[in-house]
Amino acid sequence: xxxxRLEILQWTGLLLGGLAxxxxxxxxxxxxxxxxxxxxxxxxxxxxxxxxxxxxxTAGLVVVSGLAAAxxxxxxxETSYESPPPPGRVRFLAIAxxxxxxxxxxxxxxxxxxxxxNVACRQG
Amino acid sequence: xxxxxxTRDVVGRPAAWWxxxxxxxxxxxxxxxxIGSYYYLRFRSATWPPHGIPEPKLVVPLILLAVLxxxxxxxxxxxxxxxxGRLAATRLFLALALVVQSGYFAYEVHDFSDQLHxxxxxxxxxxSIYYTLLGADHAHVLLGVLFNVWLLGKLTRGFTRYRxxxxxxxxxxxxxxxxxxxxxxxxxLSARA
Numbered sequence: 001x002x003x004x005r006l007e008i009l010q011w012t013g014l015l016l017g018g019l020a021x022x023x024x025x026x027x028x029x030x031x032x033x034x035x036x037x038x039x040x041x042x043x044x045x046x047x048x049x050x051x052x053x054x055x056x057x058t059a060g061l062v063v064v065s066g067l068a069a070a071x072x073x074x075x076x077x078e079t080s081y082e083s084p085p086p087p088g089r090v091r092f093l094a095i096a097x098x099x100x101x102x103x104x105x106x107x108x109x110x111x112x113x114x115x116x117x118n119v120a121c122r123q124g
Numbered sequence: 125x126x127x128x129x130x131t132r133d134v135v136g137r138p139a140a141w142w143x144x145x146x147x148x149x150x151x152x153x154x155x156x157x158x159i160g161s162y163y164y165l166r167f168r169s170a171t172w173p174p175h176g177i178p179e180p181k182l183v184v185p186l187i188l189l190a191v192l193x194x195x196x197x198x199x200x201x202x203x204x205x206x207x208x209g210r211l212a213a214t215r216l217f218l219a220l221a222l223v224v225q226s227g228y229f230a231y232e233v234h235d236f237s238d239q240l241h242x243x244x245x246x247x248x249x250x251x252s253i254y255y256t257l258l259g260a261d262h263a264h265v266l267l268g269v270l271f272n273v274w275l276l277g278k279l280t281r282g283f284t285r286y287r288x289x290x291x292x293x294x295x296x297x298x299x300x301x302x303x304x305x306x307x308x309x310x311x312x313l314s315a316r317a
Contacts, residue, residue: 085136092139
């Protein structure tokens with residue numbers, strides 16, 4: 001695999017998971033606001049259904065992101081993360097992406113479960 | 125000039141720089157949440173700050189902010205000196221920045237404590253988010269001060285490639301803290317609007 005392709009995979013692994021979580025979090029917040037305010041009461045929005053869909057899509061993206069990072073780590077196993085860039089940087093960020101994607105996966109699951117288990121529309 | 129100080133043949137920035145950028149990104153997210161909370165609470169309050177709490181001071185915080193921003197210059201000069209292998213200049217600029225940063229932090233601790241006597245952190249939502257946001261910013265300044273102390277300690281034993289990269293990474297951290305402090309002060313002073 002060329003260095004260019006490894007770089008693309010590395011950046012995908014580093015950024016995709018975080019961006020997916022950010023989008024899902026904002027969308028989830030918007031769904032709750034829409035469901036719980038006066039105009040949204042007539043729209044028949046189901047917070048739980050939307051949260052399950054968001055969880056599935058986002059978790060899938062995070063898994064893809066993690067696999068991209070894992071691929072880079074495996075393909076750069078002959079290189080040290082302390083080596084000069086670009087190979088060293090590629091490996092370094094891929095290792096960071098592995099850890100980050102695991103954390104994002106946990107955050108996404110907790111975020112969705114919290115929203116589903118909790119009662120959406122009530123006084124705070 | 126030692127060989128490890130010459131990074132001109134290397135393509136791209138060192139891993140330490142990228143690692144620091146990731147730290148800055150994650151901390152920015154934290155502050156984004158704080159600032160979002162601040163305005164969420166503000167837009168649900170008829171009076172902000174609530175009655176009985178004074179508006180944030182304007183002059184002293186802006187002067188202190190200007191003092192902190194001046195340290196960007198010696199940090200930048202330290203990073204450039206490190207990249208070209210000038211150890212004495214790197215130490216000098218770092219020490220100069222550290223003195224100013226420490227003075228800034230010491231005054232801010234005093235001011236923070238003084239404000240707590242005026243209105244307590246548990247008083248209401250405004251005081252809670254005010255002290256959380258301001259305290260988090262000061263904590264990041266303290267972390268930067270500790271970075272500088274550590275780096276100066278390491279540089280007493282001379283340069284290595286690791287220490288040169290660390291100088292660049294810590295300078296990046298201070299650029300970010302300076303921008304962060306501008307944003308935080310802007311948010312807190314917006315209560316005067």
